Amino acid sequence: MKIHLTGPKNQLLKETFKITGSKSESNRSLLLSALYPGIQILNLSNSDDAQVMEAGLKRTEGTVDIHHAGTAMRFLTGYFSAMEGSDVILTGSKRMTERPVQILVDALKELGADISYVKEEGYPPLHIKGKKLSKHKVSLPANVSSQYISSLLLIAPSLENGLELELTGKITSVPYIKMTLALLTEIGVESSFQGNSITVKPKTEVKPTTLVVESDWSSASYFYSIVALSDEGSQITLSAYKKNSLQGDSVLHKLYGEFGVETEFGENQITLKKVSEPTKATVSFDLANAPDIAQTIAVTCFGLRMGCYLTGLHTLKIKETDRLDALHTELTKLGADISVSDKTLTLKPAKNINSEIAIDTYNDHRMAMAFAPLALKTSLIINEAMVVTKSYPDFYEDLKALQFGIKEL
Structure with a gap:
């Protein structure tokens, strides 16, 4: 199944979700x-x-x-x-x-x-x-x-x-x-x-x-990306999360500060708030301890027209697909200036973002979900969209709650 994806007309977002266990x-x-x-x-x-x-x-x-x-x-x-x-x-x-x-x-x-x-x-x-x-x-x-x-x-x-x-x-x-x-x-x-x-x-x-089981921080990454790409003042609350998480991807709450997203920890929940626009043209992260969020971060940077240099990515080549090669192919289609090695990714600030591009997902749930937030900046098509059930079956229903436009093609 392929879907046509557009962002919400009002990009000042406010919603609460319960995310499935890690x-x-x-x-x-x-x-x-x-x-x-x-x-x-x-x-x-x-x-x-x-x-x-x-x-x-x-x-x-x-x-x-x-x-x-x-x-x-x-x-x-x-x-x-x-x-x-x-x-x-x-x-x-x-x-x-x-x-x-x-x-x-x-x-x-x-x-x-x-x-x-x-x-x-x-x-x-x-x-x-x-x-x-x-x-x-x-x-x-x-x-x-x-x-x-x-x-x-x-x-x-x-x-x-x-x-x-x-x-x-x-x-x-x-x-x-x-x-x-x-x-x-x-x-x-x-x-x-x-x-x-x-x-x-x-x-x-x-x-x-x-x-x-604590809720899945990898799934939370897509909401971090959505908040980063939305209007200042947006906030999304997610449960059930804890500050002293066992999950490596919980480093998100620190990294997304670079994109103007603040994380407020509550009783078994986190609230993501867009408090400012990012100030840096380029960011550098070593993701050796959290490689599963590399796709989300690369797409966030592209959508914000920022550059990034990501290292520690050597395990991505043996995942559901060669994720570095897949990122290079799909971001290039969207207009990105990107290069990858066997363990790094370099993205230059985008001059333009192409619209109506069909994103291939390579049987990889994270390709579909990492690219979906980009609909806040441009309309796009997700091929083999239901690959998300591998880790997050309710993903598109939750996007609909945020007023994303989702049309089956």
């Missing part, structure tokens, strides 16, 4: 609840990814198809490896079979896992026969996707000897590793993270525990 926290919590049945989860994400993860955890044999859900692919690879008696083929979409998984598979094999590649070496589909993993020491490159690391950490307390994980090199996406360890602490698992070494102690059972 996909990252939800999928971690779901895996822990599968390992320890005494765990209850509140505010679970209603995203496709969380539903796929939940369904996959209920399987012990046959083919488990996780479609586009990269988190589920990484987490379930670890889960099935340690689940004695399971025998599954873990697969996904065409793009998923192009996303490397060898580093994680090699680490699990080092612990004793029985995993083989069904087709191409290093890539899904995977044939996994679950067994008791008795080894407890393994090393992993530190600059890979944090989901590889979290996949090991989540199953670690269920292993008879726990886990000692050594990370080699500079660590990427530290907040996501800390999120995993914080959830382990919440259910009573002991762990330590010192330098490049992580240790998780074994735990056979946990007391009945309720995990409350």
Whole structure:
């Protein structure tokens, strides 16, 4: 489905939304609840990814198809490896079979896992026969996707000897590793993270525990962009959020200050206020700890006719699409002067913004949602628009509440 998108006629915006639970926290919590049945989860994400993860955890044999859900692919690879008696083929979409998984598979094999590649070496589909993993020491490159690391950490307390994980090199996406360890602490698992070494102690059972999933900061990023691109005085309130968030993308509340957006923290909510127009012609951000907001920030800068230099983006090339290449292609269509390397993005202040451009989404939910706020500055078309259900099924309904014009083509 493709849609034609226009911004609200009155761009002094005021609205309140409840955002679904974090996909990252939800999928971690779901895996822990599968390992320890005494765990209850509140505010679970209603995203496709969380539903796929939940369904996959209920399987012990046959083919488990996780479609586009990269988190589920990484987490379930670890889960099935340690689940004695399971025998599954873990697969996904065409793009998923192009996303490397060898580093994680090699680490699990080092612990004793029985995993083989069904087709191409290093890539899904995977044939996994679950067994008791008795080894407890393994090393992993530190600059890979944090989901590889979290996949090991989540199953670690269920292993008879726990886990000692050594990370080699500079660590990427530290907040996501800390999120995993914080959830382990919440259910009573002991762990330590010192330098490049992580240790998780074994735990056979946990007391009945309720995990409350915070709402998704990645989803909040699109409202930060909308407020930044709207008129001064606009404000949008979002729940349920907390100041001491486990999510790396919560850095938004600091970064968007550069675009004139102030964040006010309340009781389990945030209010985004457009207090001024930005004063800088160009901004520079290192997004190594929050790469998922790179697309949103690049589009915000383009819409504000600002430049930006974004670094720490090396993991974007193995996401749902090569996000750096996709950003380069789509922003160029809109009139941007943009260049990318394998880990950076450079955008020059825009001279003009083309209208009625069709944005391709590449099976990537974040491409659709990152570009949508640009409708405040120019009318555009979003191809394959419903890809947003991967993480935020209610996205277009919430845009309608802000009086965006949405017409199915």
